[in-house]
Each structure stands twice: as C-alpha cells, then as structure tokens.
Amino acid sequence: MRWSNLLIPTLKETPQDAEIISHQLMLRAGLIRRLGSGLYTYMPLGVRALRKVQAIVREEMDRAGAQEVLMPVMHPKEIWEKSGRYEGLKNVMFRVKDRQDREMVLGPTHEEIITDLVSREITSYKQFPCNFYQIQSKFRDEIRPRFGLMRCKEFIMKDAYSFDVSSEAADVSYQKMYDAYVRIFKRCGLHAMAVDADTGDMGGSSSHEFMIPCDAGEDAILEADDGSYAANLERAEGICDLPMVFAGAELALAAVETPAVGKIEDVAKLLEIETRQLVKTLIYVSDEKPVAVLLPGNRDVNEIKLNKVLPGAELADPEVIREVTGAEVGFAGPVGLDIPVIVDRSLKGLKGGVIGANETDKHLKNFDLERDCGITEFVDVALAYAGDLAPNGKGRLVEKRGVEVGHVFKLGTKYSEALGANFLDENGKSHPAVMGCYGIGVSRTLQAVIEQSNDKFGIIWPISVAPFELLITVLSPKDENCMQKALDIKTILEAQGVDVLLDDRQERPGFKFKDADLLGLPLRLTIGERGLAKGEVELKARTDKDFEAIPLDQAVVKTFEKITAMREAL
C-alpha cells in the first residue's frame, strides 16, 4: 500500500482532549477520530491494527474449539426480561423502539441471546461440550466514557459462551478459554496477568480478569510479591498479620471522655494510640434492618464483599444511627448494641481495643472482643491493602494498576435455567446446561498495546498487531531510480506475505522520519539517492537506535529475515 493512497492524518501537536499516552498517540498517528463522547471512527490504519488483533483472537478461539457465530446487535426486550437483567442492567442498556413501538435494546452482552439459541438447538448430551463466539460491537451507556477506546459507549468485543453437561466439564471449558486468553495476549505483545475477580452483574461462581499492568489502568490490583496471588482490589483478600493485642489488654472496660471527637483519626490522636487499635463500628441497613459492621479503625469496608453477606446493604442515615446507638454519629460501639453484629476477620483476637460507648462524647477502652462481646465468628468484609499478607500467608501484597482486557466467568446454570437451555442425559433426564462466558475487549486491547509500548517519539507496535509490518521510506520519490527500486522491493516482499507501507509522499526526509516514528511500524527500510549511489539501503527496527546499511541486492532477503525473526519472537 502506498501512503499517498491512505488517509493517515498525523498530528504534530497533542489534541487537547486526550489525557493518556495511548489515546494521544492513537489520535496523533491518525488511527482514530472522535465522533462524540465514547464514540470513535477507526481510520484506515486503525482498522488494519484492529483486524490484526481480531485475527489473533479468531485463530486462538478456533484453535480452542470455539465456533464463530454472529448474533443480532438489536434484541427484543422480552428475552432480557426472562433473565431478570432487563431490570438489572437497565442503567447500561441503550433502548430503542421500532415503528410498532416495540421496545428493543442494543446488546451490551449476549448471554441471553446465545442461551436462547442453545435452548432450541442443543438438546442432547451428545452435542456437548460446545462453545460459541462472536466479534461484534457492543453498546453500553457508560456513566463516563474515558480515555479514547478504553471505555466507550460502543466498542468491539469478542464474547464466547461455553455449554457443558456438568460443572466438572465446564471447568475444562473454562480452563481452555483461560489458556487461549493467555496465548492471545501474549501474541498481541502484551504482558497480561490473570487476577481473581468479582463476577458483578454477570453472576456465577468465579472469574478471572486479564489485566494489562499500567499506570493509566482504571482497576486496582493487589499482587503478592512472590507472584503466588493476584486479585482485583474489589475481590482481594488480605491478611493483616499484626497481633491485635494492645496495652490494657488485661484490664476491664473503662470509659474515656472524648468530647466532640468522633472521627477515628481524631480519637486516635487524642488518646495517643494507633488508628487500628480503635474499632470502626459502622451501621448499615440491609433488608430495612440495621446491622453493625466492625472493622479495625485503619480499614475500610469492601462493599462488594459486604453485599455478599448483607444483600443490598447501605450505610445508615444519621437518624437511624442515633436511634440504634443512642449517640451521635462517631460514638457507636458493639457493647450493648441490640442489633446483629458482623465482625471483620482482621479483628480476630482483639484485646485492648477502643470502641465507641454508644454515648455521645464517650469511648470505651480495654475492649476485648471475645470477653466483652462473646464474638467468635468472623467474615471478610474489609478492603485488602498493600502490605497485607496474601491469603496463602506467604507473599506480601503490592498494589498495581491495570487495564482489564479480558474477563472469564464460570456462570453455572443461572442463564440456562432462566431461558430453558436444558438437555437430556443418557438416562433421558433433563438438566440445565452449565455455562461459562468469556469476553475480550478487542478495541480496548488495541489501545492497551499502545499504552504498554511507546516512547517519546510515538508508538512501538509489536509486529503481530502493527497496521503494517514494514515501512519503506522513499526519500526522493521524484527520483525514478529510487522509486523503482522501492517498488521492486515492495512487490517482492508483498508477494512473500509481508504487509508493506510505502511512504511515497513528496516531503522532506526529516518530516517523513518523524511520521515514521510516530506510526511506529516495527521495521523501516529507507531508500535514498545518497545510499543508492553506494548501492545501499538502510534497515532500522523501530526499537533500534541506528540503522544498518545493507547492500541493495540483499535488501529483500535481509528485510524478510528480520520480519520473520520479529514474527517468531511473538
């Protein structure tokens, strides 16, 4: 392909509304243009890179035994009502009406649609296992689209759905997808990590997210420093290993005056103790009943974890707190409280703690959890922190940020039951299929590649997803000899299956080199009059500091060798 035949609108200046480097570079290199918030056009170069990612995804999904299908983007609302997600996802779904005033939704995901299909077509145990996937635009009314392709209202996703006869068989399907994901991201040149994740709206029993570590990532990850554990912050379990025994452990409960001091930090300061010696007593309301939640003073509630113990729990209003504790906000404590108490496991063995006295301006010290409350049951409802021990008790947790590019779920039978995807076993007995679902944000993956691979001059494409593999820069396109040599090389390499972009623009060399670095194609072959006079052309990888002069008659061979080596490295 010739540059002059492609719209590649490179920008010298950084567009104002791009915050992170990958977004800036996608705009500057002319890969995408914005239509509206969270809506982007893929320019010719962007489409080429996107197709490369898609090709890798297809190859690996096919290899893993998944079958490609293509489902409608637009769905009748009734099918979403069957699973209950018409309500559950009502804030993310775009809704439209047809001329009959029938309500439709634009698909944010396709569990319901594929399960409906399978319920009709897959009816015998002999047809299992099976796995269907598609690559398609998804629509989500995101609260806040961000960072170019990172979070869009319309984005391209690969979604796959597996169906099995048992949960053991489903585990095998899950593992196959997990392994395929590892290969996909590796082939895209990405350093992805799999982390334990929450299942969120999707439901199901367990899931892993595939994260690309980078500072611009929207998710927080906690990883054990020995690599034995990694989880999304919202899911992570941390063990605080410091003994919760403080001065005054053996003494009886005693009141201390804390006038107008209700905040953890202020109480700790006044009493000259650590914040973790204090017990944070939070009053939640779940199912219209108040419940107390206890944590060390230096920890916060993980609302996702709490919701599993206390469905729909929300922090109580001040009036409720006053009613329940008989004190102003800030002086709640577990002793003498007449409501259920949930205790985070990090409080296990607490002696010598300080609690609210359920009396305004007073706290109680020398608190012993078991002695004074008789509490012996603990749950995990706290946010894990960097510095905690990993759940296996070995590594220490370190915080990272990451971009979620893929997510695999074990769904169980939630959707198959709701939509009647049952099959008959050997004995003619009916069972719901056991499902898994697997998503890759294809467009997001593309941007993640750039976020992870760039320098101050521009993008550095891994060859597997680069819009072109080779850039031939013709320094003097007017010179017939130069142009002819370049075209000859291009023709041969293209015949050998190399994606070649020929910069035939009538521009000064410096201008073309800057654009070349910005585009970041993995290999550049420079052909100029000066070199040709010596019978030489120049070869330079995007990551090389300097070019290598090679004889003209070896240009094709050497270039092909390099391309081959680059391909094989991924």
Added chain:
RNA sequence: CGGAGAGUAACUCAGUCUGGUAGAGUGCCUGCUUUGGGAGCAGGACGUCGCAGGUUCGAAUCCUGUCUCUCCGACCA
C-alpha cells in the same frame, strides 16, 4: 448524577477581567528556493467566537438559559 475545567480558523491556543474593525503559530492552496530527523521567503483561502435569548449606540467580551467536550468519583470488556 455530584465536583472541577473547557468551548474562538482544520489543529494548538491568545483575546474575555476593563464591551469599540476577530488574532498568532501550525496545517492547507500558489510560486520560488531548499531536500538525511517535523525547512525558508513571498503571496493566498478558511470564523454565524457552541447555541438561544437579554442588556447596550455597540457584545467573543456583561447577564440568563441551554448544549457539547474533558478530568475526578459510582459502572464495566
């Protein structure tokens, strides 16, 4: 939705406080020169100052409303 900021040429931005002929750089077009890391000179085209009202002799500028975009929080591939 809450908080913060921004809408002026294709892009980056000045001008707004203090109302008085709409600007710069980049890009684009033409010509000449130049040609190995975003060239120089000369000439040229491009604007409903986001939109709608209002105040005023006069509004990019002041007032009111409204829309859009970006960033920070809750959602997710």
